[in-house]
Amino acid sequence: MNKNAKAVEIAKDIHWVGAFDPDLRVFDLILKTANGTTYNAYVVRGSEGVAVIDTVKEEFSDAFFERLEQVVAYEDITAVILNHLEPDHVGAAPELMRRAPQARIYVSNRGLKLLNATLKDELEMYAYTLTNDGDQVSLGDRTLTFVHTPYLHWPETKCTWIEDEKILFSCDVFGSHFCDERLYNDLVGDFRFSFEYYFKHIMRPFKRFVLEAMDKIEPLEPALIAPSHGPILRDHPMEYVRSYRSLSASRLPNEMEGKEKSLLIFYMSAYGATADMARSVYEGASDVDGVRVSLYDLQGGETDPFVDLIEEADCLVFGSPTINGDAVKPVWDVLASLISIETKGKFGAAFGSYGWSGEAVPMIEDRLRGLKIRVPEKGVRIKFHPTEQELEDCSAFGRSIAETLCGKAKPKVVDFADL
Numbered sequence: 001m002n003k004n005a006k007a008v009e010i011a012k013d014i015h016w017v018g019a020f021d022p023d024l025r026v027f028d029l030i031l032k033t034a035n036g037t038t039y040n041a042y043v044v045r046g047s048e049g050v051a052v053i054d055t056v057k058e059e060f061s062d063a064f065f066e067r068l069e070q071v072v073a074y075e076d077i078t079a080v081i082l083n084h085l086e087p088d089h090v091g092a093a094p095e096l097m098r099r100a101p102q103a104r105i106y107v108s109n110r111g112l113k114l115l116n117a118t119l120k121d122e123l124e125m126y127a128y129t130l131t132n133d134g135d136q137v138s139l140g141d142r143t144l145t146f147v148h149t150p151y152l153h154w155p156e157t158k159c160t161w162i163e164d165e166k167i168l169f170s171c172d173v174f175g176s177h178f179c180d181e182r183l184y185n186d187l188v189g190d191f192r193f194s195f196e197y198y199f200k201h202i203m204r205p206f207k208r209f210v211l212e213a214m215d216k217i218e219p220l221e222p223a224l225i226a227p228s229h230g231p232i233l234r235d236h237p238m239e240y241v242r243s244y245r246s247l248s249a250s251r252l253p254n255e256m257e258g259k260e261k262s263l264l265i266f267y268m269s270a271y272g273a274t275a276d277m278a279r280s281v282y283e284g285a286s287d288v289d290g291v292r293v294s295l296y297d298l299q300g301g302e303t304d305p306f307v308d309l310i311e312e313a314d315c316l317v318f319g320s321p322t323i324n325g326d327a328v329k330p331v332w333d334v335l336a337s338l339i340s341i342e343t344k345g346k347f348g349a350a351f352g353s354y355g356w357s358g359e360a361v362p363m364i365e366d367r368l369r370g371l372k373i374r375v376p377e378k379g380v381r382i383k384f385h386p387t388e389q390e391l392e393d394c395s396a397f398g399r400s401i402a403e404t405l406c407g408k409a410k411p412k413v414v415d416f417a418d419l
């Protein structure tokens with residue numbers, strides 16, 4: 001049992017009842033945090049009902065219930081609003097429903113399967129509503145409005161809004177993995193790094209959806225943003241909304257201004273064979289009007305800037321020799337880094353020189369398809385050093401990809417990304 005777990009009133013009759021997790025160092029296997037995180041949950045009291053908004057990770061249930069009991073009796077809870085059904089927010093929901101079985105659960109219309117997975121056989125014992133964007137719940141003198149924010153960062157994600165007080169309960173949106181018991185953004189330590197790092201790892205792959213969500217949230221002009229991780233944003237909350245918009249915008253000025261397609265070729269070469277192939281692919285692709293082609297030797301680059309370029313590119317072509325039955329590590333490093341950006345709908349291709357079996361090319365193609373990248377051309381594999389004719393084949397390969405990219409040729413192989 002947590003000692004001295006106190007609920008915090010963040011507005012009249014609205015309390016924070018979350019939990020601190022200062023010892024966490026890695027979240028969801030991919031995010032590091034130097035000072036832990038918080039799981040923020042809230043209680044909103046109205047004249048004719050009480051809503052609990054989100055819960056906490058299961059192992060922090062004791063602190064959550066201890067705080068909750070300070071501000072509401074279980075029998076008075078009328079609504080349990082689950083803005084997002086990832087376990088760090090619904091871990092205590094099954095036990096909350098056992099204690100407050102009369103409460104109606106509200107999840108977005110895309111959340112039913114996850115709600116089922118959360119409550120299992122017990123779900124049939126409770127009343128629940130699948131919400132649409134803009135639906136409301138009345139607590140008497142307070143009304144909660146649901147603002148659906150799909151893919152920030154799961155399909156079912158939503159926020160809950162109180163218009164009268166202009167408070168937005170935003171769940172993961174505008175969150176940070178930062179644990180500071182001073183709770184408010186104007187009191188805690190400097191968390192700017194955490195805010196941007198969190199965006200980069202959680203929201204960045206969904207930038208398109210972030211911009212759509214900001215179109216909804218900006219006109220609301222929240223006076224207080226209460227996310228489910230990290231500081232509550234009461235000081236200049238709109239700065240964080242603007243920050244999300246700017247973090248979702250293009251990172252670099254783009255001289256192509258949308259008039260040309262961008263095709264990037266990345267390669268590594270052990271004996272120069274794959275490098276020669278890369279130059280031929282580059283030359284072939286460069287013959288096609290309307291395509292700007294760039295050639296990069298991965299030996300000379302860091303992964304992060306390449307990921308920024310790839311995010312805004314239309315087509316990615318990877319060249320790798322096969323070494324010990326595999327593509328080389330720098331190629332995998334770049335491919336692994338693409339988890340943090342949206343790749344669906346881009347085109348991709350692979351090529352490479354080999355000695356025995358040449359697995360690198362099909363392995364890269366599989367990874368591209370796994371990222372929902374369309375692979376319009378079967379990759380080119382050449383044993384040892386390419387002949388003049390084989391270099392011409394590489395050039396034709398590059399030309400064909402570029403023509404497909406700008407709509408001058410149809411893809412030749414099955415588009416697995418669309419299956």
Ligand code: FEO
Pocket residue numbers: 084086088089153172228229
């Ligand atoms: Fe904080 Fe997507 O869970």
